[in-house]
Amino acid sequence: KAGVTQTPRYLIKTRGQQVTLSCSPISGHRSVSWYQQTPGQGLQFLFEYFSETQRNKGNFPGRFSGRQFSNSRSEMNVSTLELGDSALYLCASSLPSDTGELFFGEGSRLTVL
Amino acid sequence: AQSVAQPEDQVNVAEGNPLTVKCTYSVSGNPYLFWYVQYPNRGLQFLLKYITGDNLVKGSYGFEAEFNKSQTSFHLKKPSALVSDSALYFCAVRDTGGYQKVTFGIGTKLQVIP
Numbered sequence: 001k002a003g004v005t006q007t008p009r010y011l012i013k014t015r016g017q018q019v020t021l022s023c024s025p026i027s028g029h030r031s032v033s034w035y036q037q038t039p040g041q042g043l044q045f046l047f048e049y050f051s052e053t054q055r056n057k058g059n060f061p062g063r064f065s066g067r068q069f070s071n072s073r074s075e076m077n078v079s080t081l082e083l084g085d086s087a088l089y090l091c092a093s094s095l096p097s098d099t100g101e102l103f104f105g106e107g108s109r110l111t112v113l
Numbered sequence: 114a115q116s117v118a119q120p121e122d123q124v125n126v127a128e129g130n131p132l133t134v135k136c137t138y139s140v141s142g143n144p145y146l147f148w149y150v151q152y153p154n155r156g157l158q159f160l161l162k163y164i165t166g167d168n169l170v171k172g173s174y175g176f177e178a179e180f181n182k183s184q185t186s187f188h189l190k191k192p193s194a195l196v197s198d199s200a201l202y203f204c205a206v207r208d209t210g211g212y213q214k215v216t217f218g219i220g221t222k223l224q225v226i227p
Contacts (some may be wrong), residue, residue, distance in 0.1 A: 013167070016143070040220035041155075043203065056214040090156055099145055099164045102215060104156030 002026065006105035007093050014113050018079040021108045025072050025093030031055075032074040033102065034066060037088040046089075049074055050096060078110075086112045115208045116190045119218035126194045127226050134189040136204030138143060146187040147168045147176055147215070150170040163187060165217040175200070 001046050005024040013019050036044040045058035049068035064075040072093075078085055088109050092102035116139045126132045139145055145164055149157040161172025168180045178189045178225060204218040 036215070043217040045214050048214060058214070072117065091224055092157075099162070101147060101159040102149075102157070103159070104149075106154075106156045 004091055004093050004103050004105035006089075006108050008096060008108060009106060010068075010109050010111075010113060011109045013081050015081055015083060018077060019110060020075055021089055021091075021110075023076075023091030023105060025074070025076045025091075026103055029093035029095060029103070030072050031094045031096055032068055032072065033092045034074070034076050034095070035090045035092065036060075036108075037090055037107070041092070042052050042108045046076065081112045084110050086110060115144075115186055115206055115216050117204050117206050117216055117218035119202075119204055119221045121221050122219075123222040123224060124225045125226060127191050132191050132194045132198070132223065132225070134202050134204075134223060136187045136189065136218060137185050138187060138204070138206045139185065140206055140208045141209050144187075146178075146180065147207070148172065148176070148187075148189050149203045149205060149217075151201040151202075151203065151220070160189070160202075172221040180181055194223075196225045196227050199225045 004034040007022045031050045033048040035043045037043050045067050052068045063079045067073045089106045090107045092104045094100045094102050118137045142217050147162045148160040151157045161170050163170045163180045172176045176191050201220045203220050205215050207215045
């Protein structure tokens with residue numbers, strides 16, 4: 001069974017630009033979560049989607065948005081990039097159960113210059 | 114609000130010695146607790162979880178964790194460390210009672226010295 005796939009793996013943007021990251025979950029997983037990982041902050045929860053609906057949202061500004069499609073694939077978008085947005089963005093999928101573990105992709109490493 | 118604390122930024126242990134990576138948590142209800150490991154430039158991999166039942170949970174690669182409700186702790190342990198265990202370890206908690214988000218600790222870097 002294929003794992004969680006994130007694209008692109010690496011990207012470089014400049015301040016003010018926008019970026020879209022993609023995540024394809026494991027087949028059969030309908031829940032997709034996004035996390036931002038930085039060395040000083042650890043993993044910060046961005047949002048979680050289930051059946052195309054956002055169920056939970058973290059404390060990030062409105063520049064961070066996401067969506068989920070009917071095939072469970074998810075995208076997140078960051079507009080008006082700032083230097084502080086440089087991070088590893090991790091996507092995780094899971095079965096629709098609160099006892100289930102998360103399955104992570106390799107991440108998309110964003111560098112903002 | 115739920116939270117997780119990993120009090121040690123880094124743990125150093127000699128190969129062959131037992132290792133412990135500490136984690137304490139705070140939730141309003143009963144916790145679902147998880148440990149994940151991250152190798153350089155990779156995503157996180159699930160190691161083990163506590164949902165209910167036996168306080169000692171066994172997981173992948175010889176790791177185990179002990180749930181202590183009175184101390185609100187969930188420490189990760191391994192009887193004999195390997196150099197290949199060197200990685201970043203994350204403790205995580207999910208509160209029961211609905212589709213709550215998973216909250217992660219800041220991570221502990223484990224360095225196993227040959």
